[in-house]
Amino acid sequence: MPILDFATVTEEDLEDLIINKIGESYDLEYKEMNFTDGKLDSKQKDVLGKEITALANAGGGQILIGVQEGEQKLPVSLVDVGVNQSQLDIWQQQLSSLIATKTRPQIHGVNIKIIPIKEAANVILLDIPKSISRPHGFNTGSKDEFYIRIGNMTTFMDAFEIRRQVSEFETYKIQRENFINDRIASVSQGDYANGNKPAFLMHMIPKNAFYRENYLDIMKIKKHSDYYNVFKPLFRKNTTAMNLNADGLMLVSYSKEMYGYTQIFRNGIIEVAEFRLMNYKETAGYSPEGRMYPIDNFLKEILHFLDKTSSVLNELGEGDKYDMMCSMVNVKGLKTTSWGFEEFIGGDFTQQVDREVVKSFLYEINLNNDYDDTIIAVFDVIYNAFGIEEAPRNIRGRIENNY
Structure with a gap:
């Protein structure tokens, strides 16, 4: 300290x-x-x-x-x-x-x-x-x-310490990759939603997540509304339930089925998932043609999630430096709209995604600094999957003016 x-x-x-x-x-x-x-x-x-x-x-x-x-x-x-x-x-x-x-x-x-x-x-x-x-x-x-x-x-x-640190770093990278792959597999196989529905995922991994001494006090979050309210699932004004589980604390939004969740792991990792709006139409029910809620809204919502959680994570002792990535699972054939681009004004659909799983690269994010460029880099791959050249620049100006 x-x-x-x-x-x-x-x-x-x-x-x-x-x-x-x-x-x-x-x-x-x-x-x-x-x-x-x-x-x-x-x-x-x-x-x-x-x-x-x-x-x-x-x-x-x-x-x-x-x-x-x-x-x-x-x-x-x-x-x-x-x-x-x-x-x-x-x-x-x-x-x-x-x-x-x-x-x-x-x-x-x-x-x-x-x-x-x-x-x-x-x-x-x-x-x-x-x-x-x-x-x-x-x-x-x-x-x-x-x-x-x-x-x-x-x-x-000395040479021994150099070798030890190299080994430690390689172990961290393997643990990080295995964790993300296991979580993506679990969601894609329907462990959290009925059937293998499309899902959007975001992972925030603290730099010290896999060190033995890192431990997040999840009960502190559970007992204080000022803390747990910032972790509400994406697009939701309220959390339907908040449950302790073997991994930590899960904040859930559902009606007859799972809409989305935020999982807070005991080692400080944050996982955010959205199901309902990955198969969306403006009228009630699910879209038979496989339409995702406008992708710009996801970008906006992730940005707001980070804005809300940054100070709380610092207060909880988790620091401000994370590895971050976004992914989509069970999305082959999915389409969306992008209201931020002239070529899609009017709500025309993008091209269909050509694979079941789309993963962005892992990027380092510092919650105490301007992270807009990092969010853009993370989302570029998601936009590319729908045939869109890039995520919108000037996020706060373009997206917030459209919604």
């Missing part, structure tokens, strides 16, 4: 580090740096790149830039870093470029915050997540070097 709350940290919190003589640790590093004209020089890039890599390869952590240390490497004062709010975007672009080009594989999810400490002075806090795709190397120009945090020191990673 980081010492500083990244979302709420203030100058007072930083002064407390000095008053309480909080030194560097496994997950906290101090740096005294001044960035001329608000820019990183080559030496500063090298130092920060190695520290970011080391923390990502360990348990994650924070780098506080703008701290002067005294005897025994204890903080004694806060000092200006030479970056003001107007320069932060350029500084951030430089750091992001450094991470993108020098860390291998690239480290994702590094957050940056500028904190005013006195008139015309600022410090910078970097928040680095524990990476699931570790080990990460830092490229020095001639080779990749691997660093890790041990105690309050950054040091080279």
Whole structure:
């Protein structure tokens, strides 16, 4: 657990580090740096790149830039870093470029915050997540070097630790793939709806889902309406039932049969399913021709689901970084409409889907950042399956104006 709350940290919190003589640790590093004209020089890039890599390869952590240390490497004062709010975007672009080009594989999810400490002075806090795709190397120009945090020191990673982390990452990828395939098979075989009806699925998988220590308190969700209301099944104003099961907690919408559900797993995975509107017509009952509710509505609904759940997932300690994908099962021959495109105005049907299962790629999503582009990338494959060139850009403008 980081010492500083990244979302709420203030100058007072930083002064407390000095008053309480909080030194560097496994997950906290101090740096005294001044960035001329608000820019990183080559030496500063090298130092920060190695520290970011080391923390990502360990348990994650924070780098506080703008701290002067005294005897025994204890903080004694806060000092200006030479970056003001107007320069932060350029500084951030430089750091992001450094991470993108020098860390291998690239480290994702590094957050940056500028904190005013006195008139015309600022410090910078970097928040680095524990990476699931570790080990990460830092490229020095001639080779990749691997660093890790041990105690309050950054040091080279030995060969045994490199092999262990490579094995851990490969195991995670296998577990993730097996989980998704098992869930898709279960839904496609009719385990949750009568018959093998078409279904739309979304999966959100926390980066630490398959670590033994990750456990979501589902009873906390079940007992608090402020929590469970944000997980309502897609397109539903109310939840018909909320049931504990062997996997965790399921929020269900049904009448005579299952309409849709949200399954919250004990390891933090979120699965959303919709059945009724995958075989829809505007009048009561099911469409005999196999028509899906307009696909743009699904895109809009997923976006709203993420908007609602992001703060709750953070409050529950699940963090903000997920692997996300959408899929459709039992959809061969299914058609839809796309009201957001001129060629489909008037409700003309798209082409039929040519296979039973359609899966998007897995994409990393950060719920604390702008995730619209990620949602577009996830849905591109779904739109392509209906013969549509791409999901609509400018999601919030185009879709919300149409519904």
